[in-house]
Amino acid sequence: MDINRSEVKITIAKLLELAYSKNKGLTAKIMAGKSTAKLIIDQNGNANLIGNVGIVSFSGSPALEQLGVTVKNVSVNFRNKDGMKVGYIATIDVKLMSITVVGDFDLEALITSCSGILCRAAKLMKGRHHAYDLELQRIMGM
Helix, strand or coil: CCHHHHHHHHHHHHHHHHHHCCCCCHHHHHCCCCEEEEEEECCCCCEEEEEECEEEEECCCHHHCCCCCEEEEEEEEEEEEEECEEEEEEEEEECCCCEEEEEEEEEEHHHHEEEEEEEEHHHHCCCCCCHHHHHHHHHCCC
């Protein structure tokens, strides 16, 4: 199965949700900070969100499994562009190819969707509704 850039962008949002559900305070500080942040995931799904204020370690497997392909590794570099606007460059390596996407999103929109979406992300990962993915597409600028 092939993956497209939209699926990669949605997966990035889902990975941030997983980090947020693991440690919302530190994840928010890392992402909203004035410096850069990096998300690294290995072939086993072990993920680390790294910033100058700390590291959030979590399993990225639930989000990666939804891509439907075997992922070798993921690397996402984030930078705070203006207030809560976060830019990113993501590279996902799968079998014989690599997909790179560039984009930005409103961190506040992602975090404030917590009441209906974000806080329950990890629990709902397997039984998501189509409306949820549409909301993530909107936030990720698609």
